[in-house]
Amino acid sequence: MQKITLLEVSKLLLKNDNFHILTHRYPDGDTLGCAYALCFALRALGKKANVKISGKLPSKFSYLAKNYVEQDFSCDYVVSVDVAAMSLLGELEDEYKDRINLCLDHHGSNTMVADNIFVDASCAAACEIIYVLVKELGVKITKDIANALYTGISTDTGCFCYSNTTAQTHRIAADIMKNECDFAMINRINFETKSRAKLKMERMVYDTMEFYCSGKCAIIYTTLAMQNALNAGDDEMEGLASIPRQIEGVKMGITMREKEDGTYKVSVRTNDGIDACAFCKRFGGGGHVAASGCSIKGDMQTVKYLLIKAAEEVL
Amino acid sequence: MQKITLLEVSKLLLKNDNFHILTHRYPDGDTLGCAYALCFALRALGKKANVKISGKLPSKFSYLAKNYVEQDFSCDYVVSVDVAAMSLLGELEDEYKDRINLCLDHHGSNTMVADNIFVDASCAAACEIIYVLVKELGVKITKDIANALYTGISTDTGCFCYSNTTAQTHRIAADIMKNECDFAMINRINFETKSRAKLKMERMVYDTMEFYCSGKCAIIYTTLAMQNALNAGDDEMEGLASIPRQIEGVKMGITMREKEDGTYKVSVRTNDGIDACAFCKRFGGGGHVAASGCSIKGDMQTVKYLLIKAAEEVL
Numbered sequence: 331m332q333k334i335t336l337l338e339v340s341k342l343l344l345k346n347d348n349f350h351i352l353t354h355r356y357p358d359g360d361t362l363g364c365a366y367a368l369c370f371a372l373r374a375l376g377k378k379a380n381v382k383i384s385g386k387l388p389s390k391f392s393y394l395a396k397n398y399v400e401q402d403f404s405c406d407y408v409v410s411v412d413v414a415a416m417s418l419l420g421e422l423e424d425e426y427k428d429r430i431n432l433c434l435d436h437h438g439s440n441t442m443v444a445d446n447i448f449v450d451a452s453c454a455a456a457c458e459i460i461y462v463l464v465k466e467l468g469v470k471i472t473k474d475i476a477n478a479l480y481t482g483i484s485t486d487t488g489c490f491c492y493s494n495t496t497a498q499t500h501r502i503a504a505d506i507m508k509n510e511c512d513f514a515m516i517n518r519i520n521f522e523t524k525s526r527a528k529l530k531m532e533r534m535v536y537d538t539m540e541f542y543c544s545g546k547c548a549i550i551y552t553t554l555a556m557q558n559a560l561n562a563g564d565d566e567m568e569g570l571a572s573i574p575r576q577i578e579g580v581k582m583g584i585t586m587r588e589k590e591d592g593t594y595k596v597s598v599r600t601n602d603g604i605d606a607c608a609f610c611k612r613f614g615g616g617g618h619v620a621a622s623g624c625s626i627k628g629d630m631q632t633v634k635y636l637l638i639k640a641a642e643e644v645l
Numbered sequence: 646m647q648k649i650t651l652l653e654v655s656k657l658l659l660k661n662d663n664f665h666i667l668t669h670r671y672p673d674g675d676t677l678g679c680a681y682a683l684c685f686a687l688r689a690l691g692k693k694a695n696v697k698i699s700g701k702l703p704s705k706f707s708y709l710a711k712n713y714v715e716q717d718f719s720c721d722y723v724v725s726v727d728v729a730a731m732s733l734l735g736e737l738e739d740e741y742k743d744r745i746n747l748c749l750d751h752h753g754s755n756t757m758v759a760d761n762i763f764v765d766a767s768c769a770a771a772c773e774i775i776y777v778l779v780k781e782l783g784v785k786i787t788k789d790i791a792n793a794l795y796t797g798i799s800t801d802t803g804c805f806c807y808s809n810t811t812a813q814t815h816r817i818a819a820d821i822m823k824n825e826c827d828f829a830m831i832n833r834i835n836f837e838t839k840s841r842a843k844l845k846m847e848r849m850v851y852d853t854m855e856f857y858c859s860g861k862c863a864i865i866y867t868t869l870a871m872q873n874a875l876n877a878g879d880d881e882m883e884g885l886a887s888i889p890r891q892i893e894g895v896k897m898g899i900t901m902r903e904k905e906d907g908t909y910k911v912s913v914r915t916n917d918g919i920d921a922c923a924f925c926k927r928f929g930g931g932g933h934v935a936a937s938g939c940s941i942k943g944d945m946q947t948v949k950y951l952l953i954k955a956a957e958e959v960l
Contacts, residue, residue, distance in 0.1 A: 490805040490818070491836055493829035500819035503805070507812040514808035518916065521806055525893045529851065536848060578840045601833065 334446045336459070340466040342432060342446060343372065346407040349379040352430070354413040355420025356564070357383055359391065359520060363457045363482025364411035364434070366394045370478065371460075371469040378403040384420030390519050390565060393512070394481060397474050407431050412456035412482075414616065415441045434459055439607060439616040454494040457482025461502050476511035484513070485520050488572075493620060528566040531556070535570055541580075542638050543645040548574035549637065551586040551594075551630060571597035571621075581645060582606070584637055586630070593625045594633045604644065612640055649761045651774070655781040657747060657761060658687065661722040664694040667745070669728040670735025671879075672698055674706065674835060678772045678797025679726035679749070681709045685793065686775075686784040693718040699735030705834050705880060708827070709796060712789050722746050727771035727797075729931065730756045749774055754922060754931040769809040772797025776817050791826035799828070800835050803887075808935060843881040846871070850885055857953050858897075858960040863889035864952065866901040866909075866945060886912035886936075896960060897921070899952055901945070908940045909948045919959065927955055 334342075343349075351369055353361040365381040372379040378401050387395055408430050413419060414437035416427050433444035436459060438451035453459050457479045464475060471479070483503060487495045490503070507513060524532075531552070539550050550573060560566065567587060574583030581604050585597040596613065598606040599621050606622040613636075615624020626633045649657075658664075666684055668676040680696040687694040693716050702710055723745050728734060729752035731742050748759035751774060753766035768774055772794045779786060779794075786794070798818060802810045805818070822828060839847075846867070854865050865888060875881065882902060890898030896919050900912040911928065913921040914936050921937040928951075930939025941948045 484805075488837075489803075490799075491829075491832040495822075495828065497819040497822040500815045500822065504812040504815035504819065507810075507815065513810065514806075517806040522803075522887075522891050523893055524891045529892065533848060533851060536844065572837075576837050576839045577844065578838055 331443060332446060334448055336448060336450075336462060336466060339432065339434065339446070339448050340463060343409075343463075343467065344375070346431075347377050348403050348406045349377060350382050350405040350408050350426070351379060352382045352408065352410040352413060352419060352422050352426055353384070354418040355384040355422075357385070357388065357391075359485030360455045360457055360482035361412035362387070362391050362394055363455075363478040363480070363485070364460045365478075366398060367457065367460045367464065367475045367478035367482075368409065368411060368434075369398070370472065370475050371464045371467055373401075374469045374472070375467065380405070382422055382426075384422050388564060390523075391481070393515070393519070394478055409434065410442060410444065411460070412436070413442060414439055416443060434463075437617070439611075452496070454492070454496060454499050455483045455486035457486070458499065458502055461506070471506065471509045473510045473512075476506045476509040477516060480506050480511050480513050481516055481520070484517060489517055489521055494618070525566065527560055527562055528569075530560050531562050531566045532570070532573070534560065535573065539574065539577075541577075543582075543642055545579045546581045546645045547584065547638070547641040548577050548580045548582075549584045549586065549634060550574050551588070551634070553588045553630065554590065557588075571599055575599040575601060582609070582641055584641070586633060586637070588630065589625075593627045594630070595623065595625055596633070596637065597621075597623045609640060609644060646758060647761060649763055651763060651765075651777060651781060654747065654749065654761070654763050655778060658724075658778075658782065659690070661746075662692050663718050663721045664692060665697050665720040665723050665741070666694060667697045667723065667725040667728060667734060667737050667741055668699070669733040670699040670737075672700070672703065672706075674800030675770045675772055675797035676727035677702070677706050677709055678770075678793045678795070678800070679775045680793075681713060682772065682775045682779065682790045682793035682797075683724065683726060683749075684713070685787065685790050686779045686782055688716075689784045689787070690782065695720070697737055697741075699737050703879060705838075706796070708830070708834070709793055724749065725757060725759065726775070727751070728757060729754055731758060749778075752932070754926075767811070769807070769811060769814045770798045770801035772801070773814065773817055776821070786821065786824045788825045788827075791821045791824040792831060795821050795826050795828050796831055796835070799832060804832055804836055809933065840881065842875055842877055843884075845875050846877050846881045847885070847888070849875070850888065854889065854892075856892075856895075858957055860894045861896045861960045862899065862953070862956040863892050863895045863897075864899045864901065864949060865889050866903070866949070868903045868945065869905065872903075886914055890914040890916060897924070897956055899956070901948060901952070903945065904940075908942045909945070910938065910940055911948070911952065912936075912938045924955060924959060 369379040430444040433442040436453040436456045571585040600606040610622035610624040613624035745759040748757040751768040886900040915921040925937035925939040928939035
């Protein structure tokens with residue numbers, strides 16, 4: 331296992347021919363944007379490449395695969411994109427865990443095991459790495475590649491809103507937008523569209539909101555019963571994590587989501603430099619300073635109590 | 646009255662010394678960003694300049710005026726920024742309507758009367774014009790100027806989300822962000838912060854939502870009674886206009902806000918190229934293709950009926 335430069339990454343990609351590109355479970359815009367952009371770029375170089383997803387492509391991201399057809403070949407080079415830890419491969423873990431040749435990521439907390447690793451935590455989105463790589467590979471940024479890269483960059487920065495955004499993020503966006511990128515459609519899908527079911531879920535979630543630590547911590551939760559009552563799927567559940575941090579005075583917004591396996595998936599969003607990653611590490615999770623997650627086993631009251639107690643120590 | 650180039654604009658500004666800069670009523674991030682950025686730039690050139698606002702500076706934008714102190718001088722050159730029509734000057738109209746020397750704007754529908762007019766409707770924000778102007782004037786972009794310009798650009802593009810955003814918008818943002826711009830704070834204030842009162846107002850507004858035209862038109866409204874019940878001011882009312890268009894399938898989102906003077910302030914937001922400006926012109930208003938407004942006199946049911954009838958003709 332060795333750390334390599336982006337130039338070495340591009341040489342490795344040029345030297346190989348039959349790629350599987352792995353995304354992380356509960357795939358988001360960044361991991362999918364990386365995978366499709368890299369896949370289209372490798373195919374443009376005459377190579378075989380497929381995107382591998384744990385579960386299925388979320389319907390809202392179907393535009394990424396509009397011109398994607400699964401190819402038939404025997405894979406001999408495996409690349410993971412935006413995957414910070416082996417367990418985050420989800421269903422793909424068993425098949426691929428011992429044969430990852432290259433890991434491309436932007437999580438400082440990356441713990442992946444792979445022949446070669448490139449992590450640049452200064453990038454707001456892993457798609458920024460893929461953008462530089464595509465340029466390095468000499469591949470023209472087509473509309474499909476532009477849409478994939480834009481998706482990762484805009485979703486991981488909250489559409490250029492979050493503090494992880496840099497001048498480089500905007501420079502890349504400016505360049506991508508010259509390539510007939512459907513940015514307005516992409517942003518509408520990711521930031522401006524709510525199903526009526528999602529609207530109902532949000533209103534239900536608002537009713538669960540509680541404040542702790544003199545208003546500096548806000549907690550919301552969803553239960554399987556709430557999801558069932560609204561027949562809400564992953565699309566309706568997405569984005570709820572950003573709600574509690576938005577309230578004036580809140581420095582740590584916590585969202586608990588009951589899962590089928592008896593755990594709560596916990597999302598933590600922070601303001602003012604409060605370290606969400608360190609907070610989630612206490613519970614075996616991780617992520618970024620302002621946005622992290624973890625899973626905790628237990629019933630709602632117990633999990634909530636654990637989180638509040640930990641929040642009180644931090645805030 | 647003549648249309649001039651940006652180079653001629655910069656010459657006019659260099660030739661004069663004592664400026665009042667006028668913003669539009671219900672001042673938003675763009676008109677205020679323009680005014681403070683231009684004011685700081687003119688002062689950097691050794692000139693006298695004050696920002697004139699109808700009403701008072703909304704508290705959320707107080708950071709723009711952190712290093713602004715009103716100067717004492719006799720004004721001999723009046724510039725309006727981001728003001729599309731004389732009536733939009735609000736309280737400033739009477740004092741200034743016959744003496745506007747220069748109008749800088751990005752509304753294609755601009756009807757201002759001024760000695761000199763520069764309108765560039767290709768700019769997502771009027772602050773893009775001011776950015777180019779500041780560069781043309783040879784003024785260094787200080788942190789104050791960067792914060793003002795970023796405020797206008799991010800608020801008028803929904804943080805680079807809306808279809809009016811261009812590659813130029815991102816290039817300017819990339820340049821501004823090199824100047825210690827507090828973009829994360831600015832975005833948090835404008836996009837990520839809700840008071841608990843605002844949260845309550847949103848939930849109340851959701852309850853008023855009705856759908857017409859087979860779900861392609863969504864209407865919400867607020868009444869003075871609702872505002873009073875929550876003791877909601879302008880801060881709580883802001884941003885409500887973006888709610889109805891977000892619902893899946895909605896092409897025209899209409900927000901009606903009851904005002905003290907017996908009118909309803911109507912905000913129209915559209916998707917898929919539906920012309921909100923043409924729609925609002927029917928009622929004496931105007932604005933942009935995807936975001937326009939108008940005022941209609943009458944009680945709630947009458948105003949709503951007029952709007953729905955007009956929407957049915959368009960959709």
